[in-house]
């Protein structure tokens with residue numbers, strides 16, 4: 001082959017490579033960034049709510065009492081300016097929220113909290129105090145994992161801010177080899193199933209301004225709705241099961257598994273109506289007071305012994321179960337270290353604690369950030 005021939009082949013190869021790189025990366029430079037300003041100095045702010053429709057999305061948000069609606073592309077970015085400052089690509093975040101697992105191993109650092117109930121400010125203060133996030137609210141826990149055991153919804157007036165910040169941290173943690181896990185609680189599932197008895201009055205205002213009922217703001221066609229519907233009810237990390245209310249003897253006796261429970265919630269309980277749930281024995285068991293989102297047996301059933309807890313642990317193949325749902329003054333250790341209670345009454349908006357598990361040692365940490373060894 002002549003020298004000229006070789007040269008042309010190299011040039012053609014380089015041009016082809018340049019074209020491939022341009023096709024892959026150039027669209028990122030042309031991504032539209034949609035600015036979402038959330039001002040609340042002269043009225044309420046809320047959102048954004050992202051409605052997905054194939055290649056399109058519609059975003060709605062409220063700033064100083066005024067409703068804004070914008071049709072955008074699914075490959076666009078959104079930049080939120082408000083209590084949560086967060087820029088994300090809709091398509092990428094959508095892929096992230098749908099990709100959830102219910103089992104992790106070899107996690108050495110873990111922080112846990114529960115039952116935020118719209119108390120966004122306290123949630124952020126607690127995470128900052130333990131340096132899980134930095135002073136700007138960004139992920140600061142490297143490859144550690146943060147587990148939130150449900151009930152971000154209802155009671156308080158900063159539910160949306162809480163959910164967006166959880167997504168922001170999930171996004172940032174995933175880039176550092178860490179993880180943020182949201183588990184569904186009874187109040188989360190109540191909202192998804194349109195039981196809106198406990199929503200803060202601010203959200204009645206949001207319903208009125210958007211003309212959309214609160215449950216439909218988290219409907220199946222929304223980014224948040226799809227995320228929540230992909231969240232597990234029970235999560236296992238290392239030798240610990242995390243779950244909103246508790247795993248009961250009734251669940252053991254009916255042969256439930258972690259995977260099976262998550263599947264039954266996703267396909268049979270969420271988006272189902274009360275009557276059909278009640279009519280089905282398995283759905284009724286899991287959705288009601290012996291199930292993982294309402295159970296209070298660890299705190300109220302005086303017949304439970306260490307031996308019965310052991311058979312529950314053995315059945316689910318874990319050494320500890322961490323629950324929220326039943327409010328305590330601090331992180332409590334029950335049944336000789338088998339059960340940990342992590343709902344520390346954040347819902348009152350005054351104080352609360354994180355459960356921190358680092359290198360197999362268990363600690364609690366409050367607003368002063370001081371880690372106290374639990375045992």
Ligand code: CA
Pocket residue numbers: 115151185186187244325326
């Ligand atoms: Ca609860």
